[in-house]
Amino acid sequence: MPTATAPAERKVTRPRADALRNRERIVGAAREMIVEHGPDVPIDEIARRAGVGNATVYRNFPDRDALVREVVCSVMDRTAAAAELALAESGDAFTALEHFVHAAADERIGALCPMVSDTFDQHHPDLQASRERVERLIEEVMGRAKAAGQLRPDVGVGDLMIAVGQLSRPPAGTDCPRGDRFVHRLLQLFLDGLRAPARSALPGTALSIKELRAS
Template sequence: MSTTPRPEPADALGAPADRPRPPRMRADARRNREQILRAARAVFADQGPDAPLDEIARRAGVGIATLYRRFPERADLIRAVAIDVFTALVEAAREATDAGRDPLDALRRFMHAALDLKIGSVMPTLVGRVTIDEILEAVRQDAADPVEELLRRAHEAGLIRPDIVFGDITMMIVRLSRPLPGGGIPEDEALAHRQLDVYVDGLRPAGSAGPGTRLPGPALDAAAFKRFRGRVMGGGSG
C-alpha cells in the first residue's frame, strides 16, 4: 500500500501551518476558549445547536460577554466546536497509528477516545450548520485515513475477521456515542465503553458465526464512508 505525505499540521486554533497564525492567546484567554468549546460540545449534544448561549457560558464558568468576545456569532461557535471535535479525533487517530502497538489494541484505544468525544452526539446536531468540507479545510487532515491504516494492519496481522470493513468501526462509534433515550442516566458513558469492549472483542476472527459466514447488509469501506459523510453533512462527495 502506497503512502501519501501527511498534510501540514494545523495549529491549536485550527489554522494550517503554512498560513499566517493569529496572535498567540494569553493563557487565561486560551483556557476560557477551551472551557467554552467543551461546554458548547456538551450543550449542543444535549439540546441542539440552538441551545441558549447563556447555558453554555454558565457551564463554561465564564460570563456571557466573554463568550461573545471569543465567538461574536452563534455560527462562529458552531464552526469552532466542529473543528475542535474533529481536530481531537485526528489527534487520537494519529496517536493510535504512531504508537506501534498491536493494531487491534490501537483501534480499540482510538474507538474509546472517539467515544469520549461524543462524536455521534455532537456532529449530527451540527448538520446543516457546517459542512465536512469546511471542517477538513480548517483541520487539513482526516481521521478516516489513519483509521483505515489501522484496519489494514489488523487485517494483515489476522487479528480481525476478514469481512470487517471501515464502516463497521466508524458507524459503531456513532451509534454508541449517542445517549440512551430519556437522558440523564449517570451510567450511560460507562455502559457505552463496556459495550464497545464487547464489540471490539467480537471483531476477532473467533467472533465469526462460522466458516464461510459473512456479515449481512451494506459494507462501507473508507471511500464509501466519506461519500456517505458528505451526503449527511454536505460536501465531501469526491
C-alpha cells in the first residue's frame, strides 16, 4: 500500500534585502527631488540620486504616478507615526502637539498638495488609507490638547495643516537648505498663537479636513 506523502510546502517569495533597500532609496530620492523640483522631476535624475539604474526604478514602479503615490503615502505614514509618538507622550498635551508639528514639517508635507491635486487619482485605496489614518491621528493629538484646555478651541485640523504646509515651504526664489533654517522658528511663532487662552478672536470658523479638501 503506497504511503501518503505530505503536501509540498508552498514557497513564499519575499523581496530580497537588497531589493528592499533599492526601493527605499528610490522613494527617499524621489521625495527629496520632488520637494526641491516638483513632481515632474525626470526619472533618470531620481535614479541617479538613488544610485540605481532607470530599469531598477521602473521594476519597482511601473510609471510616474505609482512612484509619486508611494512618496505621498510614505510621507503621510511617517507623519502618522509622528502623531502616534505624540499621543504616546505622557506629559504636557500641548508640548506633544508641538513635537508633532515640528516633526510633520520635517516631512515636508507642504510639498504633498500639488502632488495630490495634480498627478493622479486622489481616490486610490492606498492613498485614501494613508490619508484617513493621518487625519484621524492629528484630530486625536489636537483633541487631547483642547481637552486639557491648552489649545484654543476655535482651530481645526485644516487650520493646522494649512499653516504647517505653508510654513514648511521655502519662500519663492529661496533654495531649500537656506529656507530650512527658518522653518522651525516660524512654526514656533505659529504654535505660540495656538495656545489657550486666545488673545484675539479669529475671523470665520475652524477649518475642518472636509472643508480643506473641498477648497
